[in-house]
Amino acid sequence: MNGNCGKFNNCATAEGTVKHCKRLNTGTRLCLNPQNNYVVGVGSGSTIVYAVDRLAERVQQENLKIVCVPTSFQARQLILKHGLPLSDLDRHPELDVAIDGADEVDSSLTLIKGGGGCLTQEKIVADCARHFIVIADYRKDSKCLGQQWKKGIPVEVIPMAYVPIGRDITRRFGGEVVLRMGVSKAGPVVTDNSNFILDWKFEKVHNWKEVNMAIKMIPGVVETGLFIDMAERVYFGMQDGTVRIRDPPIH
Numbered sequence: 001m002n003g004n005c006g007k008f009n010n011c012a013t014a015e016g017t018v019k020h021c022k023r024l025n026t027g028t029r030l031c032l033n034p035q036n037n038y039v040v041g042v043g044s045g046s047t048i049v050y051a052v053d054r055l056a057e058r059v060q061q062e063n064l065k066i067v068c069v070p071t072s073f074q075a076r077q078l079i080l081k082h083g084l085p086l087s088d089l090d091r092h093p094e095l096d097v098a099i100d101g102a103d104e105v106d107s108s109l110t111l112i113k114g115g116g117g118c119l120t121q122e123k124i125v126a127d128c129a130r131h132f133i134v135i136a137d138y139r140k141d142s143k144c145l146g147q148q149w150k151k152g153i154p155v156e157v158i159p160m161a162y163v164p165i166g167r168d169i170t171r172r173f174g175g176e177v178v179l180r181m182g183v184s185k186a187g188p189v190v191t192d193n194s195n196f197i198l199d200w201k202f203e204k205v206h207n208w209k210e211v212n213m214a215i216k217m218i219p220g221v222v223e224t225g226l227f228i229d230m231a232e233r234v235y236f237g238m239q240d241g242t243v244r245i246r247d248p249p250i251h
């Protein structure tokens with residue numbers, strides 16, 4: 001324990017870069033590599049699979065003791081498949097680090113997530129983590145949201161409210177809202193939390209903080225796929241095999 005970062009005191013830190021921690025507005029060491037006794041949040045999607053492969057390798061090779069908190073059914077299966085210790089927020093409500101993918105990352109590290117329908121649990125787990133680290137390939141990197149990801153911002157909603165919520169969003173912010181439909185399943189996608197997903201195809205760049213708060217205030221909205229001021233670092237896998245790191249701008 002040699003730092004004071006994230007939302008909690010006494011953060012266990014790795015050998016990492018000393019950087020500004022937006023969350024506490026203080027200098028901190030960034031925990032990039034899971035270390036012994038770490039509680040690790042495991043994100044969802046196709047990219048995280050590679051991270052968990054590597055994590056499992058390190059657990060084997062270095063005899064690391066970690067526990068993993070999943071962000072979805074898929075993440076839970078991934079943890080179990082690798083024989084990693086599975087936990088939950090009841091037992092581990094404070095995580096050292098959460099690692100996850102993203103559908104799009106803008107220049108301020110605002111993310112769109114939820115392309116796979118897992119945004120709500122992902123946001124909860126990320127919020128419980130001292131450090132939230134994102135891994136993505138170069139196609140997710142954009143200056144402004146919407147440049148790369150064309151499927152809109154996912155919004156998880158209580159099923160009986162999907163029509164009024166969709167109308168409210170388009171009335172206030174324009175664009176188009178589509179109920180996400182299942183593939184190889186008749187009817188809508190049902191999330192791990194038994195809800196529906198609306199994909200809001202926005203028409204222009206908004207003040208995402210304001211829009212996010214406004215959408216969250218609509219009764220029946222469970223969560224949005226906008227992750228604002230959460231990611232501390234994004235690792236982009238580039239086409240030539242190199243890795244590009246992006247940290248949030250310091251204001």
Ligand SMILES: O=C[C@H](O)[C@H](O)[C@H](O)COP(=O)(O)O
Nearest residue numbers: 045046047101114116117118
């Ligand atoms: O709902 C899915 C999650 O937010 C994923 O982390 C996100 O969609 C990125 O997934 P992938 O790594 O498959 O592009």
